[in-house]
Amino acid sequence: MLPVITGFIDELRAAGVPVSMVEAIDAMKAVEAIDIGRRAALRETLRATLVKNLRHERAFDTAFDIYFSTLPLPSDSDQSPDTQPGETKDPSGPDGGAGEGGFDEDALFSSLVNALAGMDEEALRRAVREAVENLAGMEPGRPVGGTYYLYRTLRRLDLDQIEAELLEALTGEDDLTEFEERLLREEIEVLIERLREEVQEEIRRRLVADRGREAVAKTLRRPLIEDIDLMHATSNDLAEMEAAIGPLTRKLAAKLARRRKRRTGRLDFRRTVRKSLATGGVPVDPQFRHPRPHRPDVWLLCDISGSMATFSRFTLQFTHAMSTHFSRLRSFAFVDTVDEVTDFFGPGIDFGSAVSRITTEAEVVWLDGHSDYGNSLETFYNRYGSQLTSRTTVIITGDARNNYRPPRDGVLAAVEKAARALVWLNPEPTAYWDTGDSAMSHYARHCTSVHEVRTLRQLEEFVETLTLPSGRASPVGVAK
Amino acid sequence: MEFEGPMQVAEALRSANYLADERISQVVYLAGRLNKPVLVEGPAGVGKTELAKAVAAITERELIRLQCYEGLDEAKALYEWNYKKQLLRIQSDVDHDWDTISHDIFSEEFLLTRPLLEAIRSTKPVVLLIDEVDRVEVETEALLLEILSDFQVSIPELGTMVANTQPLVFLTSNNTRELSEALKRRCLFLHIDYPDAEREQLILNARVPDLSEHLAVQVAKVARSIRSLDLKKAPSVSETIDWARTLIALSVEEVDEEVLGDTLHVLLKYQTDIEKAAKELTSSPSGH
Numbered sequence: 227m228l229p230v231i232t233g234f235i236d237e238l239r240a241a242g243v244p245v246s247m248v249e250a251i252d253a254m255k256a257v258e259a260i261d262i263g264r265r266a267a268l269r270e271t272l273r274a275t276l277v278k279n280l281r282h283e284r285a286f287d288t289a290f291d292i293y294f295s296t297l298p299l300p301s302d303s304d305q306s307p308d309t310q311p312g313e314t315k316d317p318s319g320p321d322g323g324a325g326e327g328g329f330d331e332d333a334l335f336s337s338l339v340n341a342l343a344g345m346d347e348e349a350l351r352r353a354v355r356e357a358v359e360n361l362a363g364m365e366p367g368r369p370v371g372g373t374y375y376l377y378r379t380l381r382r383l384d385l386d387q388i389e390a391e392l393l394e395a396l397t398g399e400d401d402l403t404e405f406e407e408r409l410l411r412e413e414i415e416v417l418i419e420r421l422r423e424e425v426q427e428e429i430r431r432r433l434v435a436d437r438g439r440e441a442v443a444k445t446l447r448r449p450l451i452e453d454i455d456l457m458h459a460t461s462n463d464l465a466e467m468e469a470a471i472g473p474l475t476r477k478l479a480a481k482l483a484r485r486r487k488r489r490t491g492r493l494d495f496r497r498t499v500r501k502s503l504a505t506g507g508v509p510v511d512p513q514f515r516h517p518r519p520h521r522p523d524v525w526l527l528c529d530i531s532g533s534m535a536t537f538s539r540f541t542l543q544f545t546h547a548m549s550t551h552f553s554r555l556r557s558f559a560f561v562d563t564v565d566e567v568t569d570f571f572g573p574g575i576d577f578g579s580a581v582s583r584i585t586t587e588a589e590v591v592w593l594d595g596h597s598d599y600g601n602s603l604e605t606f607y608n609r610y611g612s613q614l615t616s617r618t619t620v621i622i623t624g625d626a627r628n629n630y631r632p633p634r635d636g637v638l639a640a641v642e643k644a645a646r647a648l649v650w651l652n653p654e655p656t657a658y659w660d661t662g663d664s665a666m667s668h669y670a671r672h673c674t675s676v677h678e679v680r681t682l683r684q685l686e687e688f689v690e691t692l693t694l695p696s697g698r699a700s701p702v703g704v705a706k
Numbered sequence: 707m708e709f710e711g712p713m714q715v716a717e718a719l720r721s722a723n724y725l726a727d728e729r730i731s732q733v734v735y736l737a738g739r740l741n742k743p744v745l746v747e748g749p750a751g752v753g754k755t756e757l758a759k760a761v762a763a764i765t766e767r768e769l770i771r772l773q774c775y776e777g778l779d780e781a782k783a784l785y786e787w788n789y790k791k792q793l794l795r796i797q798s799d800v801d802h803d804w805d806t807i808s809h810d811i812f813s814e815e816f817l818l819t820r821p822l823l824e825a826i827r828s829t830k831p832v833v834l835l836i837d838e839v840d841r842v843e844v845e846t847e848a849l850l851l852e853i854l855s856d857f858q859v860s861i862p863e864l865g866t867m868v869a870n871t872q873p874l875v876f877l878t879s880n881n882t883r884e885l886s887e888a889l890k891r892r893c894l895f896l897h898i899d900y901p902d903a904e905r906e907q908l909i910l911n912a913r914v915p916d917l918s919e920h921l922a923v924q925v926a927k928v929a930r931s932i933r934s935l936d937l938k939k940a941p942s943v944s945e946t947i948d949w950a951r952t953l954i955a956l957s958v959e960e961v962d963e964e965v966l967g968d969t970l971h972v973l974l975k976y977q978t979d980i981e982k983a984a985k986e987l988t989s990s991p992s993g994h
Contacts, residue, residue, distance in 0.1 A: 244887075246887075246891055248891055249891060252740070252742070252894075255740060256736050256739075256740055259736065259739040259740065260712075260732075260735075260736070261711070266728050266732075267712060267728075267732055270728060270729045270732035270733065271732060271736060273729075273895075274729075274732070274733045274736060274744075274894040274895055274896060275736075275894060275895075277895060278745070278887075278890035278891070278893075278895045279890075279895075280747065280881075280897050283897070403962065403963070404963075405962060405963045405966075405987065405988070408931065408987070409924075409927045409928065409931055412927070412930060412931050412934065413903070413927065416902075416903075469881075472881075472882065473840075473881060473882055473883045473884045474884070476882055476883050477883060477884065480843070496789075499789060499790075499793070500787075500789045503789060503792060503793060503796075506796070507793055507796070507797065575978070576936070576938060576978060576982075578936065686884075
């Protein structure tokens with residue numbers, strides 16, 4: 227067992243999940259304390275000890291399915307009749323007995339529907355094994371992850387047809403109202419999803435038997451959500467990232483609010499008396515409360531042009547989340563000119579409608595709808611520059627690809643001078659900066675700091691390491 | 707520890723009206739076996755705090771609770787010297803020499819225990835609940851580390867106080883902020899999500915005994931349906947329980963569009979969410 231678990235931990239680390247030495251030892255200790263015959267128990271035990279972040283669970287589940295699927299564990303009700311490695315070297319060979327010889331697709335179909343309708347786990351598993359064996363057309367030795375086999379099996383099974391039959395089977399005698407039908411359809415969706423998982427697991431089980439754990443794990447390794455390139459993220463990825471953005475903006479808010487301690491607060495009576503003990507009760511050294519941290523003043527400037535579609539969706543998500551933490555956040559969007567979009571993200575406005583309003587109502591296109599940083603920045607400064615104060619942090623997000631138009635970067639120097647800090651986040655790899663029509667270095671030299679933010683992890687690092695000049699000694703002092 | 711196995715934990719929790727799934731009972735069992743704190747994470751209202759209470763109930767331990775908030779400090783979480791009393795002691799006593807007094811005023815008599823120290827010093831085993839730990843600042847988190855890994859507290863004047871008995875520790879977090887690696891490393895991690903329809907139905911039956919089986923199934927399905935929408939705040943388990951109670955109070959026997967439309971405000975707390983759910987569920991054509 228030990229070597230399997232160490233191998234499993236190595237795989238988790240290879241997939242990017244941080245597993246410390248202490249956690250690995252905890253996992254070993256925990257495994258000793260449980261009945262490893264039950265696969266579910268093993269799964270939850272390893273999960274609780276090794277994975278400390280919800281975002282890593284998908285990677286964990288994939289690795290777990292691979293590493294502990296073909297273990298010849300003592301049989302148990304929740305343990306599927308496992309195939310021993312070696313037995314299934316040839317996927318079309320004899321395996322389990324079901325579906326040997328004459329394969330009846332119709333019979334399989336109806337047994338699948340029945341198993342799903344009655345939620346009969348055992349029957350479902352048997353039917354899925356048969357389906358994969360006959361329909362997936364798996365070829366031994368091919369270095370694939372199984373997505374194609376999954377697709378092929380499900381297409382042959384015809385999910386729409388299954389869905390229709392399930393609907394019929396579960397409807398019963400009476401006609402359904404629309405409302406009831408909706409609830410029923412959702413239930414069927416859950417069942418179909420269950421079927422999909424079952425098929426996937428069966429395919430992986432066979433792949434592992436064919437090529438071994440390490441090889442399959444390697445093909446199936448996906449970047450963690452925090453390592454996905456924001457320029458190429460799918461909408462699923464973006465939805466998953468959304469959960470992580472909230473905590474991040476909160477941290478950023480705390481960072482931006484931090485200030486040096488000053489002695490301007492009210493007298494802290496408790497601490498003063500406490501301190502006076504040293505001098506026999508005479509309050510020689512009065513203590514003061516810390517002044518309340520000032521509310522950070524943040525302006526976000528996002529490039530929402532077409533080339534930046536995915537990234538800008540991400541930055542808008544970020545903006546949306548920020549607007550709940552910064553009451554004094556102002557946001558601006560630009561393509562070849564700039565418009566303020568602060569009001570589109572208010573409290574209680576959902577993200578989807580904010581985005582659609584920005585794309586339809588905000589006046590961000592002036593000439594031809596191709597990025598023009600020069601014009602946008604200049605318009606920005608002319609229109610809003612006078613409202614910048616020494617407490618304002620300006621964050622610009624964009625690739626600085628200017629379509630070979632004049633960068634007009636001088637205006638950024640003025641922005642930087644007026645603001646507390648000017649930060650640029652660029653979603654392109656540093657190596658691409660200044661190639662082609664990128665005018666990054668023109669802009670970079672006027673910024674307080676410039677960061678490559680291609681992934682969620684880099685955004686996290688940016689927030690983590692952010693240090694800003696602690697306010698250009700503003701004579702006004704405490705925020706209004 | 708008194709737990710025999712995850713099955714027994716699940717059963718005991720059920721008798722305390724808490725329906726644990728495989729994951730929850732496994733982690734609670736491990737916490738007892740390995741003497742490790744459990745970090746419970748999940749959306750609001752899925753029963754994180756309830757879990758700690760239920761564990762306290764089944765183990766017949768006292769529950770000591772530390773509610774976290776921004777600005778929580780050592781003096782509120784760990785201990786504080788009772789300076790008023792110390793002051794009185796010094797001023798009332800002019801006969802003794804300094805050594806005696808200084809020895810005296812830093813004794814346990816002058817110590818005000820706060821929840822963490824109380825859990826350590828308790829002679830009977832306790833359940834310690836550190837609620838909403840994501841609300842304290844990162845710096846304050848460090849206060850917890852010593853207690854979580856070694857079950858001890860160091861007080862400079864008194865030395866190290868080691869726990870008399872092993873407390874079972876639960877920390878809850880709504881994940882509004884990423885907790886530090888150091889803290890996570892010391893804990894078992896348990897993510898509790900909204901229950902699936904089947905489990906939610908069981909929870910409803912356990913919590914609202916008057917609810918008919920049929921209605922419980924419907925409530926659970928509607929809750930799942932609403933949670934699948936993109937809402938500002940999805941209904942929590944406690945809100946579905948409230949909703950079930952409302953339905954009973956209105957003596958509803960069958961949930962239909964009209965009933966749902968009238969009572970949505972019990973499940974959802976934002977006007978935009980209510981409008982969205984009403985639009986999606988009550989009048990749209992079937993399917994998607």
